[in-house]
Amino acid sequence: MKVLLCLVVAFAVHTVPQLTKDSFDQWYDFIGPSEQELAYLKINWKISIQEGLLEAKRVKKPIMFWAMNGRPIRGCT
Amino acid sequence: MTARQFVWSDPKVQSLAEQFVVVADDGERLGNATDAESLFFQKIWAAGSKGHTQGTYFFTPSGVLLVRIGDSVNPRTTVDAMHEALRKWNDLSEPVRMGKGDADMVLREKASVPRNQEHYPKGGLILRCSCRDLPRTGRYPMADRWNEDFAWFRKEEARQFLPTAPRVGDTHDIPSPLVKRLARFHLVDQVRGQVAPFSDENVKNARITVHITKVRGSVVSVELKGETLTSAEGRWGIDGPQNPTWQKRGYDAQLLGQATYDLRKQEFVTFKMVAVGSRWGGTEYNLRSDDLESAPMGVAFTLAEKGRLQRFQPGLIWAYDH
Numbered sequence: 001m002k003v004l005l006c007l008v009v010a011f012a013v014h015t016v017p018q019l020t021k022d023s024f025d026q027w028y029d030f031i032g033p034s035e036q037e038l039a040y041l042k043i044n045w046k047i048s049i050q051e052g053l054l055e056a057k058r059v060k061k062p063i064m065f066w067a068m069n070g071r072p073i074r075g076c077t
Numbered sequence: 078m079t080a081r082q083f084v085w086s087d088p089k090v091q092s093l094a095e096q097f098v099v100v101a102d103d104g105e106r107l108g109n110a111t112d113a114e115s116l117f118f119q120k121i122w123a124a125g126s127k128g129h130t131q132g133t134y135f136f137t138p139s140g141v142l143l144v145r146i147g148d149s150v151n152p153r154t155t156v157d158a159m160h161e162a163l164r165k166w167n168d169l170s171e172p173v174r175m176g177k178g179d180a181d182m183v184l185r186e187k188a189s190v191p192r193n194q195e196h197y198p199k200g201g202l203i204l205r206c207s208c209r210d211l212p213r214t215g216r217y218p219m220a221d222r223w224n225e226d227f228a229w230f231r232k233e234e235a236r237q238f239l240p241t242a243p244r245v246g247d248t249h250d251i252p253s254p255l256v257k258r259l260a261r262f263h264l265v266d267q268v269r270g271q272v273a274p275f276s277d278e279n280v281k282n283a284r285i286t287v288h289i290t291k292v293r294g295s296v297v298s299v300e301l302k303g304e305t306l307t308s309a310e311g312r313w314g315i316d317g318p319q320n321p322t323w324q325k326r327g328y329d330a331q332l333l334g335q336a337t338y339d340l341r342k343q344e345f346v347t348f349k350m351v352a353v354g355s356r357w358g359g360t361e362y363n364l365r366s367d368d369l370e371s372a373p374m375g376v377a378f379t380l381a382e383k384g385r386l387q388r389f390q391p392g393l394i395w396a397y398d399h
Contacts, residue, residue: 014370014371014372015373017211017212018353019331019332019351020333021333028349031207032377036086037082037223039085040081041386042091044094044099045101045386046098047100047101047385047386048100048102049118052098053138053184056098060174061096061097062096062135062174063098063099063134063136064098064133064135064159065134065135067101067102067103067104067108067118068103068131070103070392073101
């Protein structure tokens with residue numbers, strides 16, 4: 001669908017597409033994330049070092065910690 | 078978000094991740110704060126390298142650093158580091174891996190609610206907001222980027238999206254402060270990265286009208302239609318905070334949506350809204366310095382699913398008006 005929409009609007013350089021009742025679902029689907037783009041959520045994320053330590057001590061596994069400014073898992077970074 | 082897309086979605090990374098407890102959090106805060114968790118992290122950070130805190134760290138529950146790699150969008154680098162961390166882990170004795178120490182201080186301080194979810198508006202309207210550039214002709218940089226955020230409305234604010242006694246055919250303007258919240262903090266250009274909010278003065282237009290289309294029992298169906306225009310001018314950097322120059326930025330958007338609200342439960346059952354419009358300019362960290370001209374961008378709003386990963390606070394909540 002995203003490819004199709006690209007082709008449909010490809011004639012218009014930087015033109016804002018029409019948002020109508022008919023095109024609403026197409027744009028809603030286009031803008032939202034695809035299944036592939038949400039694949040990172042398949043990881044069983046812990047959202048703090050505290051949570052991670054608790055779980056790591058319980059299951060006796062090493063911790064892999066991704067540090068990123070802001071909110072790494074959801075939202076802007 | 079690039080690492081989410083290219084590293085953490087990689088099947089090899091995901092497969093190996095099962096051998097770890099995987100954590101993600103704000104490296105900047107942990108590098109500067111003085112609570113037990115931050116001090117614990119700072120020891121691991123100091124053991125690994127100098128420089129900024131961003132990157133991936135592998136360590137034992139006792140706090141022994143195994144491996145640290147810098148900020149990477151290459152899954153191969155991460156896979157190599159995971160293998161190295163597991164080798165080192167296997168070489169350590171149980172007491173070294175699991176021994177008591179700083180980690181126990183962290184656990185004693187454990188909060189009952191995660192830090193970034195403590196102001197969650199229980200029973201309110203939680204919208205997941207996705208943003209993405211809309212198609213243009215030819216090639217343009219970072220066309221595959223997208224980002225997301227959450228918008229929060231308290232329960233009593235969500236009720237104000239509808240009239241007091243909704244009847245089919247009624248129209249109702251959502252109160253201006255609530256539409257402005259969307260315009261200032263969520264109809265912003267964070268497709269490529271972190272963005273600053275618009276000020277109240279930057280909002281030149283913000284209106285969403287609700288049209289009642291159906292009332293069935295306690296469930297009210299509505300259509301939403303509106304527009305927003307935000308525009309800012311001033312001096313700021315567009316490649317980081319250094320070298321501020323005169324800049325402009327804004328977003329001129331049309332909005333359409335559909336939702337259902339249960340008057341008895343006082344909550345939205347469904348909510349879908351789309352903004353399509355033209356953005357221009359850039360901010361310090363949203364990586365638009367090569368893309369300042371007006372170009373189409375969309376934002377989609379949907380009801381957030383249940384679950385703890387849906388409870389992250391809005392990125393710009395510090396500027397919310399309550």
